[in-house]
Amino acid sequence: MASVPSSGSGVIRLFRFAGIDVFLHWSWFLVAMIEIGDKSSRYSSLLWNTLEYLALFAIVLLHEFGHSLACRQVGGTADRIVLWPLGGVAFVSPPPRPGATLWSITAGPLVNVVLYPVLAGLLMLSQSSGWFDATPDAYRLLNAIWYINAGLLIFNLLPIYPLDGGQILQSLLWFVMGRGRSLMVATIIGFIGVAGIILLALKERSMWIGIIAGFILLNCWGGFRQAMAHLRLAKMPRRAGFACPACKAKPLAGAFWGCGNCRQAFDTFETRGECPHCGTQFDVMRCPECGASHPISAWASWTPPPPIGGSRRT
Numbered sequence: 001m002a003s004v005p006s007s008g009s010g011v012i013r014l015f016r017f018a019g020i021d022v023f024l025h026w027s028w029f030l031v032a033m034i035e036i037g038d039k040s041s042r043y044s045s046l047l048w049n050t051l052e053y054l055a056l057f058a059i060v061l062l063h064e065f066g067h068s069l070a071c072r073q074v075g076g077t078a079d080r081i082v083l084w085p086l087g088g089v090a091f092v093s094p095p096p097r098p099g100a101t102l103w104s105i106t107a108g109p110l111v112n113v114v115l116y117p118v119l120a121g122l123l124m125l126s127q128s129s130g131w132f133d134a135t136p137d138a139y140r141l142l143n144a145i146w147y148i149n150a151g152l153l154i155f156n157l158l159p160i161y162p163l164d165g166g167q168i169l170q171s172l173l174w175f176v177m178g179r180g181r182s183l184m185v186a187t188i189i190g191f192i193g194v195a196g197i198i199l200l201a202l203k204e205r206s207m208w209i210g211i212i213a214g215f216i217l218l219n220c221w222g223g224f225r226q227a228m229a230h231l232r233l234a235k236m237p238r239r240a241g242f243a244c245p246a247c248k249a250k251p252l253a254g255a256f257w258g259c260g261n262c263r264q265a266f267d268t269f270e271t272r273g274e275c276p277h278c279g280t281q282f283d284v285m286r287c288p289e290c291g292a293s294h295p296i297s298a299w300a301s302w303t304p305p306p307p308i309g310g311s312r313r314t
């Protein structure tokens, strides 16, 4: 969904956990060097700056694992997390249902919510016990991590699509107004929010905020176009008597399926899975809406009407 560098283009694989590959983009090192060198005043040595930068990405990584694991829990696919200078991106595709999407999105910020009291407790404990009297750097680091976690939580919950807050808003609206319209509303609110971030970048003269605004704008625009596509799709004629067993969408009426043998398009529900061009028989139908494949018998949602005038024995 997001336009970030994906695997294969300048990324290295760090590790794999619970079936999820974690990648790091090369630009991370570049920005890490700039960032670590930049805050040299807060700590007594660069080691602590490095630890702070690593802690930032550890928290981002936990957040992204929240998304990925929740997405897998509801039956979606999530096998990749990419870390890059603007944070992390979990490539998740939950089943196209509002509830499943809502949980996949909410689980990310929920990680920060759980970390919040844990870090606050550690901070209070270290203050009262005087643990860090000998190493004020360690106390400063813990303090910084608390701020990073709180900052990430607040930032991610901004209702600006595709930030988590914007996507949570979209999934909630999806329950009442459908997928296309909810995405349309969420992206329009997102555009207003991005305008605010751009103003902030100009006011602060901050290149970083500007880059973040550009990134959000790009993805918000992508979401807007997706919403248009969903709305167009929703208006197209549907074939009665069939429904996708996974997402319950009725199949489109028309030549929207491609033959794997002769590459020509045909309407698989009209011909019961037989390509009219080359005669190849397909035993499963793929749902263009959710991507699930099921045999035609599973798609058939109708029961034959009882013969008129005849008696029906049960």
Ligand SMILES: [Zn+2]
Pocket: 063, 067, 108, 109, 156, 164
């Ligand atoms: Zn998130």
Ligand SMILES: [Zn+2]
Pocket: 244, 245, 246, 247, 248, 249, 287, 288, 289, 290, 291, 292
């Ligand atoms: Zn489907």
Ligand SMILES: [Zn+2]
Pocket: 259, 260, 261, 262, 263, 264, 275, 276, 277, 278, 279, 280
């Ligand atoms: Zn064919």
